[in-house]
Amino acid sequence: MNKNPEPTIHDIAKELKISASTVSRALNDNPRISLKTKEKIKAVADSLGYRPNTLASNLRNKKSNTIGIVVPLINRYFFSSVISGAEDIAYKAGFTVVISQSNDLASKEINIVQSMFSNRVDGLIISIAMQASTFEHLKLFRKKNIPLVFFDRAVPEIETDKIVVDDFAGGFRVTQHLIDQGYQRIGHLAGPQNLIIYRDRKNGYIEALRKNGIDYDDKLIIYNRLTSDEGVTATQQLMSLSNPPDAIFCGNDTTALSAMIYLRNRGIRIPEDVGIVGFSNEPFSKVVSPSISTISQPGFEMGQKAAELIIRKIENKERTYQTIVLPTELIVRESSTRK
């Protein structure tokens, strides 16, 4: 297949009757090599169409210049935004990003993470799978001292850098907003409670109720996986209560949309009869009708911050761990505005 093997520094060296070390140094702008020699070498490198073999270089340097990113699903706006932001920063810093999706499966996540380790990524940015329950594969990174950054879905028992939004405040604000709009009985579509983000959102919701002297009714909380389908079922459950809610705080925008569609089909008006608020500010939440009130979750910025953080760690400029909590912002739209 490969008729003409790639030229190497040795080929350049042979051409000029000098040593490969000199070529290597010249191409890396090492001051030990004279300007004249450097120029000659670069000229020959060009004429031969030389491209450094990063694999060889990485092996020797014991680093891959690569950052691994693991998300539940690439094909989701929030996550693809994070990836986009991280790639942006990584590229500018000369890093390559390798990407995998766990499909929210623990087993795949474990495989991916181990394979990234074998590939000797210099750092790992991850948002863990919904189904994940053991974290040995991640502890491996900590043990080997390979920088690890969680974003959005973090693991509390692993001490490392984290970038999250203030989900508690988010849940609180959403609920307070609904109360302010005069809604009395507020339901909640809660996500899997093994993930802190969903626990926090729920706790914010509960706290807001408490603070406003509203009785907490656990029948109003439906736990589900926040998919489009489960959102419909959950809404159905809520509305068939003997005392159904007049507002629903949905764990994400997807279920908010499901709820809206379900309610609309039943002739229930939004926001007049039932108020709806989502979470994450997916692009569609702005353009559907009625537009969905939600909490912003700046994916691109999170990705950028995650990459910045991990690069600082990789370059050993920093030793301490930090948890960056991005502020949440309530975006009030039509679906919850009745005043």
Next chain:
Amino acid sequence: MNKNPEPTIHDIAKELKISASTVSRALNDNPRISLKTKEKIKAVADSLGYRPNTLASNLRNKKSNTIGIVVPLINRYFFSSVISGAEDIAYKAGFTVVISQSNDLASKEINIVQSMFSNRVDGLIISIAMQASTFEHLKLFRKKNIPLVFFDRAVPEIETDKIVVDDFAGGFRVTQHLIDQGYQRIGHLAGPQNLIIYRDRKNGYIEALRKNGIDYDDKLIIYNRLTSDEGVTATQQLMSLSNPPDAIFCGNDTTALSAMIYLRNRGIRIPEDVGIVGFSNEPFSKVVSPSISTISQPGFEMGQKAAELIIRKIENKERTYQTIVLPTELIVRESSTRK
């Protein structure tokens, strides 16, 4: 930093007082090694926490088990779907995917592609940048015989595998549909004509007009970059013609949405006064109101196909090039239905 360096096959060998070659063979299940030895070796490997160093292996094997994917913007539903589909297949076949975004800039695209070459990707899947005009960086891959697959935005003068949708038929169908709905004067927001996909969409549009005996008026075609902002400007231009259109075929869904918002703000009703059709079936097109008629463009499947194709090429199971044209499907929704 790295207090305990990673164990290598040599450490395993030393432990068992055998040679590294034997260890390597054992771990690769080479039949030349006896079962007994294999078991001993695997046990020690486990106890040492050995993880193969893919870099070293790749260097020796002259392949990286990596597929590069370059898209204009990761953070766009269509592209992230393609990535997701490709990752899906690649992962199952034991490949890693590395991802970069060109931001639709030729210069960044060139850098990325060269860097991927240096990283010795085994194959490259790419949708070229809008701004791209020279393709030497891609020809490099062809020259070196590294599998190259275009999707969506292909380069006609490079002979290689391509996966596209039938844009011409798409443009034709959209236009025919608008005519069938009784629209008389159909405008078009066209994308940059250096990309075939946009040329084809426009040509399909023109052909449909011709076939229906409708005069072609080039004032009705506004060329732009199909961004949200330019979509507004372009619509504005169209509507301020002395003889404005009663329907607009927008080059993508983003501009379709822009057009709708612009028109709505001017009190123009959709689809009654003006019909709108987009292209690509972005998720929001279904949920906005009115919902946007559009052409489906199955990103996930395209990604899967692209990965399958490139893997076959990498594994040398195939030598001939093919262009897979996925059929277009018109999705009729509210924005263009007035009958």
Next chain:
DNA sequence: AAATAAAATGCAATCGATTGCGCATTTGTA
């Protein structure tokens, strides 16, 4: 028991770039 065949393992080079150490040549200084 000797000879032959078969099975199991080891040696050493290789992939391509990097780098500590050392040698040789040039430049500077007294």
Next chain:
DNA sequence: TACAAATGCGCAATCGATTGCATTTTATTT
């Protein structure tokens, strides 16, 4: 002029895994 200090460059080992060929060990046959 002589000697020290730069300066410029090469040698050879290294990163960790792989593999053609050689060698040793074990099994089989006569």
